[in-house]
Amino acid sequence: MKADAFYVGIDMGGTNIKAGLVSPAGKVHAEEKIPTDISADPVAVLKQICDLIKALAGHVPEGGVIRAAGVGAPGQVNSTEGIFYEGPNLPLWKNVPVVQQIQESVKLYAALDNDANLAALGEYAFGAGQGVTEMMMVTLGTGVGSGLILNGRLYHGGMDSAGEFGHTTIRFDGPVCGCGRHGCVEAYVGTAGMLRTLQEKLDAGRNSVLKDRDFGSVTPRDISLAAAGGDTVALETLSEAGTCLGVGLGNAANLLNLQRVVVGGGVAGAGDLILEPARKSMMRVALKVPGETIEIVPARLGNRAGLIGAARMAMLITEMT
Amino acid sequence: MKADAFYVGIDMGGTNIKAGLVSPAGKVHAEEKIPTDISADPVAVLKQICDLIKALAGHVPEGGVIRAAGVGAPGQVNSTEGIFYEGPNLPLWKNVPVVQQIQESVKLYAALDNDANLAALGEYAFGAGQGVTEMMMVTLGTGVGSGLILNGRLYHGGMDSAGEFGHTTIRFDGPVCGCGRHGCVEAYVGTAGMLRTLQEKLDAGRNSVLKDRDFGSVTPRDISLAAAGGDTVALETLSEAGTCLGVGLGNAANLLNLQRVVVGGGVAGAGDLILEPARKSMMRVALKVPGETIEIVPARLGNRAGLIGAARMAMLITEMT
Numbered sequence: 001m002k003a004d005a006f007y008v009g010i011d012m013g014g015t016n017i018k019a020g021l022v023s024p025a026g027k028v029h030a031e032e033k034i035p036t037d038i039s040a041d042p043v044a045v046l047k048q049i050c051d052l053i054k055a056l057a058g059h060v061p062e063g064g065v066i067r068a069a070g071v072g073a074p075g076q077v078n079s080t081e082g083i084f085y086e087g088p089n090l091p092l093w094k095n096v097p098v099v100q101q102i103q104e105s106v107k108l109y110a111a112l113d114n115d116a117n118l119a120a121l122g123e124y125a126f127g128a129g130q131g132v133t134e135m136m137m138v139t140l141g142t143g144v145g146s147g148l149i150l151n152g153r154l155y156h157g158g159m160d161s162a163g164e165f166g167h168t169t170i171r172f173d174g175p176v177c178g179c180g181r182h183g184c185v186e187a188y189v190g191t192a193g194m195l196r197t198l199q200e201k202l203d204a205g206r207n208s209v210l211k212d213r214d215f216g217s218v219t220p221r222d223i224s225l226a227a228a229g230g231d232t233v234a235l236e237t238l239s240e241a242g243t244c245l246g247v248g249l250g251n252a253a254n255l256l257n258l259q260r261v262v263v264g265g266g267v268a269g270a271g272d273l274i275l276e277p278a279r280k281s282m283m284r285v286a287l288k289v290p291g292e293t294i295e296i297v298p299a300r301l302g303n304r305a306g307l308i309g310a311a312r313m314a315m316l317i318t319e320m321t
Numbered sequence: 322m323k324a325d326a327f328y329v330g331i332d333m334g335g336t337n338i339k340a341g342l343v344s345p346a347g348k349v350h351a352e353e354k355i356p357t358d359i360s361a362d363p364v365a366v367l368k369q370i371c372d373l374i375k376a377l378a379g380h381v382p383e384g385g386v387i388r389a390a391g392v393g394a395p396g397q398v399n400s401t402e403g404i405f406y407e408g409p410n411l412p413l414w415k416n417v418p419v420v421q422q423i424q425e426s427v428k429l430y431a432a433l434d435n436d437a438n439l440a441a442l443g444e445y446a447f448g449a450g451q452g453v454t455e456m457m458m459v460t461l462g463t464g465v466g467s468g469l470i471l472n473g474r475l476y477h478g479g480m481d482s483a484g485e486f487g488h489t490t491i492r493f494d495g496p497v498c499g500c501g502r503h504g505c506v507e508a509y510v511g512t513a514g515m516l517r518t519l520q521e522k523l524d525a526g527r528n529s530v531l532k533d534r535d536f537g538s539v540t541p542r543d544i545s546l547a548a549a550g551g552d553t554v555a556l557e558t559l560s561e562a563g564t565c566l567g568v569g570l571g572n573a574a575n576l577l578n579l580q581r582v583v584v585g586g587g588v589a590g591a592g593d594l595i596l597e598p599a600r601k602s603m604m605r606v607a608l609k610v611p612g613e614t615i616e617i618v619p620a621r622l623g624n625r626a627g628l629i630g631a632a633r634m635a636m637l638i639t640e641m642t
Binding site: 076132133134148150151155156157158159160161162163164165167168169170171172173174179181183244247250251252254255256257258259284285287289290293294 | 397453454455469471472476477478479480481482483484485486488489490491492493494495500502504565568571572573575576577578579580605606608610611614615
């Protein structure tokens with residue numbers, strides 16, 4: 001008797017660990033979430049992850065089985081060996097054999113990849129990236145993350161480090177980025193960059209509903225809300241971030257002749273207030289054919305993209321075995 | 322009886338058409354060259370190309386056969402269909418079914434790709450790109466061309482237009498490029514960009530052996546020669562071009578985690594006078610892992626890279642059939 005296959009996707013963040021039971025069609029049947037204990041030994045955290053997988057097994061419908069589990073983690077990984085090397089949000093995690101430990105504990109095939117890659121894979125398989133083969137997912141948050149689908153497959157690069165779109169230099173003598181370099185896309189489009197743009201406008205005497213706010217508490221969401229309410233300075237701030245994003249996307253379009261860019265993350269909630277300026281500036285930078293054949297669209301899977309992408313990776317490894 | 326296989330590689334340029342009889346090991350056994358008649362009907366030029374293939378057949382050693390022919394052409398192609406769409410150096414060539422016409426005439430499997438792609442493929446298979454799977458070939462000439470090898474295969478992008486590295490924006494409000502955009506790598510590293518840098522230094526009153534030359538006749542080669550002779554202004558001009566090249570390469574390293582960049586073309590003749598500044602600035606732009614795992618090396622196949630790459634493509638299509 002053929003059983004219905006299900007897959008577990010795990011999205012490990014610096015704040016929460018989310019786990020989902022996912023169907024081959026990408027539907028999330030059950031979800032679990034626990035806070036990430038970043039001060040705990042990785043072995044203990046991996047045991048929690050295994051417990052989440054076991055808990056989800058209890059949600060498998062009658063006649064179903066779990067075929068494999070995929071894990072997305074925030075940092076540098078070796079996806080072939082299933083090892084988490086390191087990441088700024090998980091200070092105790094150094095060279096952790098994630099896949100080996102999960103497989104030994106729950107006796108299921110498992111796989112590991114970087115969280116930004118898996119968000120791209122999730123949108124590609126079941127979200128806004130469907131129907132093309134060359135795609136980049138860009139996640140706009142505190143920083144600017146990304147993952148690449150090339151020739152219809154997740155692209156890893158030589159050492160599993162591809163996809164650092166946020167650190168594309170678009171003005172080599174531009175403002176300092178959080179990474180210490182000058183004029184990265186993230187230096188304009190990340191939270192700190194947008195706040196710098198806003199601050200410059202306020203310092204120049206411009207008026208804004210954000211003027212009298214305690215500046216340390218202003219978020220990109222506040223800027224989006226102010227812009228949606230018609231605040232000119234907030235609108236310009238978003239527009240300038242979008243314009244800089246578009247320059248970077250034009251570079252990626254010229255180098256890779258991408259068919260689609262999927263933009264997600266909290267800042268993407270500003271929608272066309274940031275995406276329309278990005279489209280315009282991307283078209284100025286992109287050459288004829290790459291420009292005519294690329295589109296920028298909003299993500300569809302929200303904060304479940306990573307979890308669904310992790311489950312998709314689990315599907316792909318079972319297809320290979 | 323098993324015959325020794327040979328392949329024909331054709332490198333079509335705006336000036337010359339070069340054809341070579343190439344062994345499976347990438348050795349060029351015979352070569353032919355004719356001037357490109359850009360004012361002739363493409364059908365007539367294709368007939369000349371077929372005649373070159375027939376002429377090379379006369380050089381096949383006893384017991385050998387020609388298995389296939391590959392053609393590289395300067396412009397936008399459809400590599401799947403074997404159609405040349407258009408290119409600035411071949412004004413009469415619009416939507417020419419190159420592969421179909423060659424196959425019908427010489428009764429050999431044929432394939433077509435962009436010349437920059439095939440130079441990359443040639444260096445990858447038989448030159449300075451051997452031994453890695455993620456590689457970019459950059460050709461420094463009047464403009465800055467490039468081709469990408471990803472996952473060990475030529476990367477084409479969604480519409481056969483990938484590899485426009487030269488039009489990576491590295492300063493969005495920088496000088497105007499030949500393409501009309503601002504601050505492209507080519508705007509600094511192409512011939513016009515290097516001459517602009519040189520001119521600015523001379524206008525500022527700097528002394529140089531190039532000072533009294535008729536400026537319209539100065540070439541990048543003259544700058545290289547002056548630099549090799551110790552001319553400070555020429556050295557700085559090359560160094561600044563290399564620095565800008567390195568910013569673009571750092572961007573590519575961050576996005577693609579490339580293992581190697583192979584630099585060819587006439588301007589690359591300046592060697593480390595341009596490559597060393599490029600390495601330094603690439604390392605400033607590249608993040609830790611992408612920076613530690615990439616190298617910039619000079620090309621090895623010289624102006625035969627395109628021809629050898631075209632023959633390599635012919636090998637690959639016969640492997641598939």
